Amino acid sequence: MAEIRYLVRQVAPSNASVLVTGPSGSGKEMVARAVHAESARVTGNYVAVNTGAIPRELLESELFGHEKGSFTGAVSQKSGRFEEAHGGTLFLDEIGDMPFEMQVKLLRVLEERSVQRVGGRGEITVDTRIVSATHRDIEQSIADGRFREDLFYRLAVFPIDLPSLAERREDVPLLVRHFLAQSGNAVRFDGAAIDRLVAHPWPGNVRELRNVVERGAILFAGQTIGAEQTETILSRRVKGFVRNAAPCAPGVAEGPASCAVTPIRPISVPRASELPFPFPGAEADEAAVGHAPTPNPSPLTEPVAIAQPDLIRVLDAAFGDTPVDLRQLVCDLEARYISEALRQSEGVVADAARLLSLQRTTLIEKMRKHGLAKAA
Numbered sequence: 001m002a003e004i005r006y007l008v009r010q011v012a013p014s015n016a017s018v019l020v021t022g023p024s025g026s027g028k029e030m031v032a033r034a035v036h037a038e039s040a041r042v043t044g045n046y047v048a049v050n051t052g053a054i055p056r057e058l059l060e061s062e063l064f065g066h067e068k069g070s071f072t073g074a075v076s077q078k079s080g081r082f083e084e085a086h087g088g089t090l091f092l093d094e095i096g097d098m099p100f101e102m103q104v105k106l107l108r109v110l111e112e113r114s115v116q117r118v119g120g121r122g123e124i125t126v127d128t129r130i131v132s133a134t135h136r137d138i139e140q141s142i143a144d145g146r147f148r149e150d151l152f153y154r155l156a157v158f159p160i161d162l163p164s165l166a167e168r169r170e171d172v173p174l175l176v177r178h179f180l181a182q183s184g185n186a187v188r189f190d191g192a193a194i195d196r197l198v199a200h201p202w203p204g205n206v207r208e209l210r211n212v213v214e215r216g217a218i219l220f221a222g223q224t225i226g227a228e229q230t231e232t233i234l235s236r237r238v239k240g241f242v243r244n245a246a247p248c249a250p251g252v253a254e255g256p257a258s259c260a261v262t263p264i265r266p267i268s269v270p271r272a273s274e275l276p277f278p279f280p281g282a283e284a285d286e287a288a289v290g291h292a293p294t295p296n297p298s299p300l301t302e303p304v305a306i307a308q309p310d311l312i313r314v315l316d317a318a319f320g321d322t323p324v325d326l327r328q329l330v331c332d333l334e335a336r337y338i339s340e341a342l343r344q345s346e347g348v349v350a351d352a353a354r355l356l357s358l359q360r361t362t363l364i365e366k367m368r369k370h371g372l373a374k375a376a
């Protein structure tokens with residue numbers, strides 16, 4: 001990772017197009033964000049487009065915009081992603097999946113440094129830095145005639161190839177510590193647990209490691225995780241899960257009258273503004289990692305700051321061969337999410353309600369139920 005970080009720092013200040021390659025979950029988008037964050041363009045927009053996920057008939061208008069009435073459904077004029085990223089960075093994800101005919105149009109825009117909206121006549125000058133990424137072997141795609149070689153050379157002025165996590169196992173302890181810090185839970189992985197994590201094959205790369213650490217931080221909050229618990233987290237079975245919250249009062253259909261969860265700790269997800277590489281200069285060979293909960297002063301800058309998949313992952317993990325108290329689990333999660341939403345919205349209940357997709361009055365009711373104050 002230190003090498004990648006070095007490359008990012010070298011290329012960021014220039015305007016060179018960067019092509020990031022590597023397997024899924026290895027951190028390609030993180031690198032793109034870092035290139036933007038460390039460049040002078042940081043005051044401009046960072047705009048990400050998954051070119052492989054947008055239907056081909058919409059991609060041109062998505063990238064270059066359209067004029068009103070230029071096609072059925074073009075009810076108003078719309079600027080494209082290139083224009084939005086003017087003065088900033090445009091991240092073209094899954095570029096290897098871009099339809100061939102769009103590749104010609106993209107190449108023209110990169111050559112001319114101007115776009116023409118669909119149905120438009122005039123050229124709009126754009127000053128946009130391109131970072132693109134693909135998990136595909138793009139040189140093979142060129143050989144197969146599926147990717148234009150001239151576009152490849154335009155995009156890959158500065159190529160960065162990310163290794164799989166299995167090829168850089170020495171990064172695992174640092175990443176574990178980084179994700180633990182993000183979870184905000186006072187959890188520690190002991191030396192044996194770290195050894196187990198280092199030995200894991202990580203087919204889902206850093207994304208999988210992040211999920212495993214988050215799952216451990218939620219299930220074993222306040223504890224030291226050993227090899228056995230690590231096995232549990234990796235296998236998604238809830239063996240040895242020791243509940244440390246006060247029990248909810250049973251038998252209330254909508255939930256308990258009160259549900260004291262002590263301590264309530266924040267669940268957080270990476271934010272756009274965070275730089276990707278954890279702990280520069282930290283000791284890579286450190287065996288055991290852990291931390292005390294630290295406040296994470298993140299303003300309400302991104303509308304969906306609480307990852308719903310967290311909840312899904314916890315519920316997934318709950319279906320092991322040991323009985324769990326589902327009512328308690330749901331109650332704890334509700335309290336934690338409310339607490340985190342209040343923290344991120346700095347106690348503004350209306351903002352917290354929006355983060356949780358709840359009515360304000362419903363949230364107030366739930367806060368009462370959990371005994372949570374605004375300044376949680």
Ligand SMILES: Nc1ncnc2c1ncn2[C@@H]1O[C@H](COP(=O)(O)OP(=O)(O)OP(=O)(O)O)[C@@H](O)[C@H]1O
Nearest residue numbers: 023024025026027028029030206207270276277278
């Ligand atoms: N060096 C790193 N430091 C901290 N977090 C990282 C690092 N690398 C990856 N991650 C995290 O791993 C997850 C996956 O990273 P990212 O989305 O950048 O991968 P990707 O290669 O773009 O995946 P895909 O090809 O599936 O889109 C993200 O949550 C990101 O925060």
